[in-house]
Amino acid sequence: MKKKTITVNMGPQHPATHGVLRVELEIDGETVVKARPVIGYLHTGIEKTMESKLYYKAIPCTDRMDYLSPMSNNLGYCLAVEKLMGIEVPEKVKWARVLLAELTRIQSHLVWLGTHALDLGAMSMVLYAFREREMVVDIYEACGGQRMMTTYFRIGGLANDLPPEFETLVRKFLKEMPKRLKDYEKLLTLNPIFIQRTKDIAVVSAEDAINWSLSGPMLRGSGVKRDLRKDEPYSGYENFDFDIALGQNGDSYDRYLLRLEEIRQSLRIIQQAIDGMPEGPYRAHVPGVVLPPKEEVLHKMESLIFHYKIITEGFKPPRGSFYQGIEAPKGELGFYISSDGTNKPNRVRVRPPSFINLAALPLMIEGGLVADVICAIGTVDIVLGEVDR
Amino acid sequence: MSLVRSVGMEDKLRQWLQARFADEIVREYIFCDQQSFYIKPEALLSICQAMVADPELDVRYLADITSSDWLGQEEEMGGRFEVIYNFYSLTHKYRFFFRAMLPADQPEIDSLTPLFNSANWMEREAWDLMGISFTGHPDLTRILTPDDMEGHPLRKDFPLTYEVPQFSWNKDDPPEVIR
Numbered sequence: 387m388k389k390k391t392i393t394v395n396m397g398p399q400h401p402a403t404h405g406v407l408r409v410e411l412e413i414d415g416e417t418v419v420k421a422r423p424v425i426g427y428l429h430t431g432i433e434k435t436m437e438s439k440l441y442y443k444a445i446p447c448t449d450r451m452d453y454l455s456p457m458s459n460n461l462g463y464c465l466a467v468e469k470l471m472g473i474e475v476p477e478k479v480k481w482a483r484v485l486l487a488e489l490t491r492i493q494s495h496l497v498w499l500g501t502h503a504l505d506l507g508a509m510s511m512v513l514y515a516f517r518e519r520e521m522v523v524d525i526y527e528a529c530g531g532q533r534m535m536t537t538y539f540r541i542g543g544l545a546n547d548l549p550p551e552f553e554t555l556v557r558k559f560l561k562e563m564p565k566r567l568k569d570y571e572k573l574l575t576l577n578p579i580f581i582q583r584t585k586d587i588a589v590v591s592a593e594d595a596i597n598w599s600l601s602g603p604m605l606r607g608s609g610v611k612r613d614l615r616k617d618e619p620y621s622g623y624e625n626f627d628f629d630i631a632l633g634q635n636g637d638s639y640d641r642y643l644l645r646l647e648e649i650r651q652s653l654r655i656i657q658q659a660i661d662g663m664p665e666g667p668y669r670a671h672v673p674g675v676v677l678p679p680k681e682e683v684l685h686k687m688e689s690l691i692f693h694y695k696i697i698t699e700g701f702k703p704p705r706g707s708f709y710q711g712i713e714a715p716k717g718e719l720g721f722y723i724s725s726d727g728t729n730k731p732n733r734v735r736v737r738p739p740s741f742i743n744l745a746a747l748p749l750m751i752e753g754g755l756v757a758d759v760i761c762a763i764g765t766v767d768i769v770l771g772e773v774d775r
Numbered sequence: 776m777s778l779v780r781s782v783g784m785e786d787k788l789r790q791w792l793q794a795r796f797a798d799e800i801v802r803e804y805i806f807c808d809q810q811s812f813y814i815k816p817e818a819l820l821s822i823c824q825a826m827v828a829d830p831e832l833d834v835r836y837l838a839d840i841t842s843s844d845w846l847g848q849e850e851e852m853g854g855r856f857e858v859i860y861n862f863y864s865l866t867h868k869y870r871f872f873f874r875a876m877l878p879a880d881q882p883e884i885d886s887l888t889p890l891f892n893s894a895n896w897m898e899r900e901a902w903d904l905m906g907i908s909f910t911g912h913p914d915l916t917r918i919l920t921p922d923d924m925e926g927h928p929l930r931k932d933f934p935l936t937y938e939v940p941q942f943s944w945n946k947d948d949p950p951e952v953i954r
Binding site for chain 1: 806809834838839841843845859861866870872891892893896897900904917918920921922930935
């Protein structure tokens, strides 16, 4: 008898595909024979938009890609432009950026944890994860006035100084979070249903992970020691003491443990950053490139002129191109900016970690069961806003 | 940024390429501490094959493939389209770039899919948005834009347009696109 397979569309309106992802599944009974992810439903041409804007006006575009880790996206873009312009930012800015980027990592991992557990049937997890995430977005709100699309980092510094209540909020979060992590572990780590749904599911070997250019937890989950914070330190990460979490089997359960460990390591970094936060200006002093502080604009002629010129004309980096990769919560986020010497970039390329990690989805689900597709999509930790850009 | 990268990788890579592919290297380009080699497009696959096979270099990680359009600056750049390959060596902790310039009328280059699985989607994206054709790619179709789309949006001659939104007061007017 001839073997018959049928083709099923999973998505784009499926609640467990985390947005508008469609996976064309060719199934034989309950087994997936072939899978083909179809993306592009959210394509908004952000790279093209960024090309048509002055350098500093493109920062809000970066928030809207991976909307769960706005600060990391801002950081990558700002670092790339700063390098092109040769700007050295003050110590305080570096430390504040590291702190906020690590808060972003925790925030992003919490949403991942909540939704991944929800997909696998642990309904209550999402409520707890969002409760803790609330503390982080409160800190965002205190800093930049926005809870999600913060646009708090600027080229050469921060939008405004850290608020007075910043330290209290961060310390409160640092005190609460380890307790909450223990609660999560009680709920999931030894939960037999969770283990059954994740152990030995969506396995990626180290060899495959490298060949598919995976990054972030997807790569480290397979045991490859690669973390841009250690390998190519940026924004002063070399001053902080932390460990790289590694997985062994490269399955979904390992990645869950790894992300929890990353939250702990991030807490360590935040603790060091808040204890040793240096005093100083929150913006570099580079006339003509970095906006002068508002008080100066109101009282000094030169500052007013520079302010006006930066807003209307922008600045012109030298001709050349630069790639800045950072360790975003989801993997290696890269900004490749090539300047042709004018006030707008010739090309801005975003190396999207979710996009490249998602490409390996067929590798993880082909030959497995349909029910495990949900687990595999969850474990990649995608944000479709970034996949499609 | 490159604090921990192994010392001498820059020279080592240059010597490695000079010894084997001296004729295929157009020029070397270093900007902001990042090393790139402009290579002849037809030599890309053979260089990469040799590079991946050499355990001493250990370049197995293709971080990114991207492209840019230099419309109006073809003469300075030596071609209209630039394809940029971003490699990373995991043991040497070293990042470097290969760049190839392609002509405006026929932007074509060999696909890296035989060597790197990840090249599949990256090349599809470059085809979709920039119109670079990768020979030997198993499934070179559009990935982000709709299948029936015409043109390649990241090209400089693709206009940025603005569609006038329809409200109750202008719903009877014909749809207007401002270029």
